[in-house]
Amino acid sequence: MAEPTGLISDRIIYPDTDGQPMTESDATRDYLIYGVEVLRLYFKSRPNVYVSGNLFVYYEEGNPRASISPDVFVIFGVSNRQRRSYKTWQEDGKLPSFVLEITSRTTKRQDEEEKPRLYARLGVEEYFQYDPTADYLNPQLRGSHLIDGSYQPLPLDTTAEGVPFIHSRVLGLDLQLHSPYAGLGIAPQPKALRFYDPTTGTKLLNREEVEQVREALEQENDLIQQERDTAQQERDIAQRRAAALAARLRELGIDPEEIA
16 A cells, blocks of 8 residues: 655545445446456456446545546556555556446436546546446447547447457457347347457356356266266176176186186
């Protein structure tokens, strides 16, 4: 933890919360948690990458009002540790390089106007918006990259399977939009946001999905071991029967090897 600077601002209170509910809907909360979880797991082996969300980021010492609180953000070049809030003057001036806002019609003005202007001024390289309920964004995902002080849209591409996605150059990941009930004859639903590693083609898993994979692997290993045990038991039975037969043949004066 950084040492106090000795300035009067050290005695200024920088709140950890604004006293308001974390989010306005289940979908917003769920995707906020999902984004933070999968990115933390993805970067867990890199101690100089900090992933968080819905946390106050103070960017001007001595001014508690100078803060942002992105839904999901990634900062490179700072320690991966837990914080109650993030103060740039204690972190070598580092600010988020990637921001994802889980947007809705009620936050449209902030997400479309106020936040992009502030994020651009602060130098946030990439700014993404995802509308989980498809209230107003069509398509539901939008991404932009900071060029010469203003955001330019990132292209929405399509995978070979027809899945829309935007590539994040900052993260090195694809943000894909998946139809949850595709091919089941169910009416179109809002598309689900998922992070993919384009180098391996694999989906980034959250903790629940990692646990499901682990349990499935354990079950598969148990079945394999059961099959091996069964096969060994059958071999043991066959060997005992062969030994008993050989012993009986010897009792009758017959050499088992001559029969074989």
